[in-house]
Amino acid sequence: MYGSLDVRKFLWQQEEGLSRPSSSVPAQRSGEPARISSEQVHRARMAVARGAANAEDCRLLLDMLGLVPDDDGQPPVAR
Numbered sequence: 001m002y003g004s005l006d007v008r009k010f011l012w013q014q015e016e017g018l019s020r021p022s023s024s025v026p027a028q029r030s031g032e033p034a035r036i037s038s039e040q041v042h043r044a045r046m047a048v049a050r051g052a053a054n055a056e057d058c059r060l061l062l063d064m065l066g067l068v069p070d071d072d073g074q075p076p077v078a079r
Helices: 005-015 038-051 055-064
Strands: none
Touching: 005 038, 005 055, 038 055
16 A cells, blocks of 8 residues: 555545545536536545655645535635
């Protein structure tokens, strides 16, 4: 498994309470601008965790990329 135990624990705490679909067929795109899904946010977090040196590095990278939830529980990248 990728990442240190600290990084995986941090991600587990961030993902707690969020539900993700296991797998689904994407809907056809309409004329509206694309939105970032919770599954895409999860995959981005996992990619960052795999490349992070430690938990603090992971926190910093996630924050810089807008992948850490704000007070409302939604990451800025998903808005």
